[in-house]
Amino acid sequence: MAYPDKTRDTYKGILQGLRDAGIFKQERFIHSPQAADIEVEFPEGSSLRKVINMCANNYLGLSSHPEVVAAAHEGLKTRGYGMSSVRFICGTQDIHKELEARTTKFLGTEDTILFPSCMDANAGVFEAVLTKDDVMISDRLVHASLIDGIRLCGAMPDTFKHSDMAHLEQKLQMHQDRRLRLVITDGVFSMDGDTAKLDEMVALCEKYDAMLLVDDSHSTGFIGKTGRGTHEKYGVLGKIDIITTTFGKALGGATGGCVSGRKELVEMCRQKARPYLFSNTIAPVVVAGVLKVFDILTRSTELRDKLERNAAYWRKGLQEAGFVLKEGDTPIVPVMLFNAKLAQDFSRALYDEGIYAVGFFFPVVPQSQARIRTQLSAGHELHHLDRALAAFTKVGKKFEILGKTRQEIIDRYGM
Amino acid sequence: MADELKDIVLKYVTAEYLEDGADPLAYDTPLISGGIVDSFSMVSLKRFLENKYKISIPDDQATPEAFDTVDKIAILVRRFTQA
Known part of the structure; x- marks a missing residue:
C-alpha cells in the first residue's frame, strides 16, 4: 500500500x-x-x-409498475437472487433464454444475446465481429458507450457528420477496399431527441455492401406504431443487422442490455464478446421483471x-x-x-x-x-x-x- | 505564399471537420490538440492523403503530433512524395 x-x-x-x-x-x-x-x-x-x-428515462412509466414489481418478486422467489457465475459456466437459467427469445420476437430480429448493460453490449460487440481489415463508420453524435466500444476494437474507425447521408455515402465509397464495413448510429440521439434516417441508411448500406448497427436504447418500447423502435418508425423492420438496446430505460428501467440481430453476429458475441464472457449476466429478479414488461407491451400499445x-x-x-x-x-x-x-x-x-x-x-x-x-x-x-x-x-x-x-x-x- | 498541397489539405479538413459558422482554419491552426479533428477522424484524413498522393504513411509516423496542423501534414506528405 x-x-x-x-x-x-x-x-x-x-x-x-x-x-x-x-x-x-x-x-x-x-x-x-x-x-x-x-x-x-x-x-x-x-x-x-x-x-x-421530468428527466428520467422512465418513458413508459414501468419502473415501479405493480405488475412488474410483482413479477420481480415472483422471480426472486422461484429463481433466487444471484447467479455467482458467468453465462457459459453455470450462469444461464431458463428465463435468460426465454428473455433472449422474447427480445428477438419483439425486435423482429434473428437472435439475441443478453449483456449486463447496453454499455457492455456496445463495449463488446465491435471487437467480437470485426477485425483490423474492417472499418467502422459512425455518426459523430453517437453515444459514449459506442465510442468506447469502437476504441476497444482493432478495426479502422471513421465518422460521418451527424445525420448527413451524403457524407456517409462518401465514406462508404472511400472504404470499399475494406473486408467489411459497419455503419454505426443511435436510433434516437439522446441529447437532441432526433432520430436517425434509418430508411436512407439501410438503402446506402445495401448499395455499398455495409452492415448497419443501431443503438436503440432511447427508442425500444415506444418509437414506432407498436413500440418496436426506430426501425419500425422508418419501415425497415428485419433490415438492421445489429440492434443494441437496454432494459434500463423504457423496459422497466432496472438494468441489462442486449445485442440483437443476425444469427451469426449474435453467435460471434456469444463466443468472443468480453463483457459477456467475463461478467455475470442480468440477475434473475430483473429478467423476471423484463419478461412481464414484454407481456404488457405486446398486449396493448x-x-x-x-x-x-x-x-x-x-x-x-x-x-x-x-x-x-x-x-x-x-x-x-x-x-x-x-x-x-x-x-x-x-x-x-x-x-x-x-x-x-x-x-x-x-x-x-x-x-x-x-x-x-x-x-x-x-x-x-x-x-x-x-x-x-x-x-x-x-x-x-x-x-x-x-x-x-x-x-x-x-x-x-x-x- | 500560396502552397497547393497545403490548400488541398486545408480545403479537405475544412469541409470534413469544421462546423458551419466556425472560425476559418489557418495552416498553423492546431487540429488535433485543438479538438477540431478527433482520433477516429484522423484515420480518414490519413486515408485521404494516401489516396490523393498515392503514398503509404506507416502507422508509427501517423501520430497526432505529425497531423496537428496543415503545415505539419504538408511536411509529412512531402517526405513520402519526394521519397
Missing part, C-alpha cells in the same frame, strides 16, 4: 479543478420509487421535497400511445410559452438555453418550483448548446405536465427568455 499525501493531493487538485470549472457532478438522492412524483433530498442533508420528475400524446402536449405547451426547443418528435424535448451557467441556474430555479429537470452543458453537449433536457413518461398525467409548464413559464419569465431567439438569449447571457 502506498497512498502518501502527495498522491492524495494530486487527486484533490484534479477534483478541485472540476469544481472550479463548474463541471463537478453531484447526485440528488431520491427517497421514493422511480415515478412521475418523487421525494428528493437535495442538497445533501436537506429535508425531503416532493417534485415532478396504450402506454406508448399515451407517451406520444404527452410528448406532443408538452412540446406544444413549451412552444406556446416561447421557449427555444430542439426540433423533434420523440419524448426527449431539449429546452435550449445555450449558456452553461444559465442552464444550471434555471434547473435550480425549477427545483425550487417543484420540478426536477437537470441542465446539460459542455462537455456533455457542444459548447454554447447548454440546455435543460426534458423527458416525458407515460407515467405523467396532464396535471403533472400542466404544473411543470406553469413552473417552466414562471422561471422563463424570471430569466426573461420567453419569446426570445437563440441570438437574443446568447446576447444577454453569453455563449
